Amino acid sequence: MTRARTAIAWDYAPAPESTDHVRLRDSYGLFIDGDFRDPREGARVPSINPSTEEPIAEVAHAGPADLRRAIDAARAAQPRWASLSGLERGKYLFRIARLIQERARELAVVESMDGGKPVRESRDVDIPLAAAHFFHYAGWADKLSYGVGGREVAPLGVAAQIVPWNFPLLMAAWKLAPALACGNTAVLKPAETTPLSALLLAEICQEAELPAGVVQIVPGDGATGAALVRQEGIDKVAFTGSTSVGKDIQAALAGRGVSLTLELGGKSANIVFEDAALDQAVEGIVNGIFFNQGHVCCAGSRLLIQESVAETVVARLWERMGRLRVGDPLDKNTDVGAINSREQLERIDELVSAGEGEGAVRRTIACDLPERGYWFAPTLFTEVAPAHRIAVEEIFGPVVSVLTFRTQAEAIDKANNSPYGLAAGVWTDKGAKAFEVASALQAGVVWQNTYNHFDPSAAFGGYKESGFGREGGPAGLRPYVRVS
Numbered sequence: 411m412t413r414a415r416t417a418i419a420w421d422y423a424p425a426p427e428s429t430d431h432v433r434l435r436d437s438y439g440l441f442i443d444g445d446f447r448d449p450r451e452g453a454r455v456p457s458i459n460p461s462t463e464e465p466i467a468e469v470a471h472a473g474p475a476d477l478r479r480a481i482d483a484a485r486a487a488q489p490r491w492a493s494l495s496g497l498e499r500g501k502y503l504f505r506i507a508r509l510i511q512e513r514a515r516e517l518a519v520v521e522s523m524d525g526g527k528p529v530r531e532s533r534d535v536d537i538p539l540a541a542a543h544f545f546h547y548a549g550w551a552d553k554l555s556y557g558v559g560g561r562e563v564a565p566l567g568v569a570a571q572i573v574p575w576n577f578p579l580l581m582a583a584w585k586l587a588p589a590l591a592c593g594n595t596a597v598l599k600p601a602e603t604t605p606l607s608a609l610l611l612a613e614i615c616q617e618a619e620l621p622a623g624v625v626q627i628v629p630g631d632g633a634t635g636a637a638l639v640r641q642e643g644i645d646k647v648a649f650t651g652s653t654s655v656g657k658d659i660q661a662a663l664a665g666r667g668v669s670l671t672l673e674l675g676g677k678s679a680n681i682v683f684e685d686a687a688l689d690q691a692v693e694g695i696v697n698g699i700f701f702n703q704g705h706v707c708c709a710g711s712r713l714l715i716q717e718s719v720a721e722t723v724v725a726r727l728w729e730r731m732g733r734l735r736v737g738d739p740l741d742k743n744t745d746v747g748a749i750n751s752r753e754q755l756e757r758i759d760e761l762v763s764a765g766e767g768e769g770a771v772r773r774t775i776a777c778d779l780p781e782r783g784y785w786f787a788p789t790l791f792t793e794v795a796p797a798h799r800i801a802v803e804e805i806f807g808p809v810v811s812v813l814t815f816r817t818q819a820e821a822i823d824k825a826n827n828s829p830y831g832l833a834a835g836v837w838t839d840k841g842a843k844a845f846e847v848a849s850a851l852q853a854g855v856v857w858q859n860t861y862n863h864f865d866p867s868a869a870f871g872g873y874k875e876s877g878f879g880r881e882g883g884p885a886g887l888r889p890y891v892r893v894s
């Protein structure tokens with residue numbers, strides 16, 4: 411008797427990325443005035459791998475006296491840096507970009523070890539985009555006035571820059587590249603859970619022979635960040651992080667004449683119309699919310715589906731979610747890695763429990779999660795009401811909340827019904843409809859028939875409680891220059 415084979419049961423073999431080539435030190439000092447220095451008062455704290463809970467390397471945290479020293483070094487270096495021709499400054503930025511490319515494999519592995527994101531993403535997105543930002547702004551350094559409508563420009567001075575843990579090297583590049591291109595010097599504070607790639611970037615600044623004092627890297631926690639923005643001698647603060655901390659920084663700077671840009675949280679709407687290519691939309695939904703475990707400020711965490719296709723889209727999405735591979739961030743087949751920290755895992759757990767408590771229907775994919783480390787399996791909520799906490803608050807994890815709508819006007823109303831306004835996605839076959847909806851959305855970035863696409867030449871930033879100021883492209887020069 412012959413039996414027809416209807417399905418092949420198969421799985422991927424493990425494809426672990428090697429860590430042999432990684433050159434991490436056991437302990438890192440603060441990068442101030444061109445070298446790594448012992449902290450004067452701050453402690454040394456281990457950076458933990460969230461997928462194993464093992465320490466990777468020890469990192470100095472900066473206290474107020476260290477910050478003073480860092481700002482003084484940046485101040486002292488600034489006039490000479492600003493007096494170089496744009497072409498000369500650009501050469502240093504080109505060098506940094508090329509050195510990031512040369513050390514790309516190492517940087518990708520370190521980013522995944524320190525932050526928990528799949529190496530496929532750090533290798534294909536974070537590190538190439540970080541290099542691309544330096545390339546982009548290297549090109550602007552000698553053309554600054556063309557970037558601001560032909561006006562004369564002057565640098566602001568010393569920029570204090572604070573970045574979060576979700577795209578550690580990329581956010582450092584978003585901050586440093588335009589600041590330096592414009593003739594400013596910088597003091598950058600990486601996030602407490604992910605300082606390592608910024609410290610490798612400090613080594614790259616040394617390799618690029620960047621003049622001492624142009625870039626300082628001062629790791630630390632919230633207290634270090636709060637102390638940094640309260641120091642005298644800074645001319646500019648650029649912050650990416652949560653809305654609550656953004657408000658605190660805004661209050662700390664009030665009346666001091668320090669210029670500020672804020673890139674804050676989001677609860678972005680991903681809108682699927684009935685005329686969209688639905689399979690393509692499902693891929694975009696997955697990319698929109700499960701990329702980087704949903705630790706993405708512009709994640710498409712509110713999925714708005716037109717009622718006529720809601721059942722179909724949810725069924726296909728659920729089927730597709732079942733094929734996501736959750737696990738070791740260093741495995742090249744992994745789609746969803748580790749949650750960045752225990753604290754973040756607790757935040758996700760709390761909001762997901764609130765969703766269940768408020769009556770939404772939860773589905774979480776079945777998968778074997780490693781025993782150690784911080785993990786959360788991709789989760790989908792249906793029967794969500796607009797007032798539920800999971801429809802309002804940023805979860806910053808792999809959790810999507812589905813709402814439905816009947817008409818275009820209702821979709822726009824629901825999408826705009828948020829204190830945030832960072833990004834949105836519109837899925838439709840009709841170009842005119844996409845433009846009409848995009849113009850009515852209060853969101854800094856609107857993607858059409860795609861999601862989470864980033865390019866150094868495109869401006870990124872928010873509306874409402876998602877912040878103000880733009881990063882990327884010529885618009886990203888404006889926050890770092892005085893225009894006359």
Ligand code: NAD
Nearest residue numbers: 573574600601631632635636651652655673674675676707
């Ligand atoms: P967070 O605001 O707690 O921390 C961000 C950074 O600020 C860290 O370096 C932290 O040490 C520092 N910090 C904390 N308290 C501070 C204080 N009082 N003063 C100065 N600095 C302080 O945010 P998080 O929870 O670590 O990061 C996630 C948040 O960041 C999310 O809300 C997310 O949406 C947002 N984010 C926004 C963007 C964007 O471009 N809009 C990008 C990435 C992340």
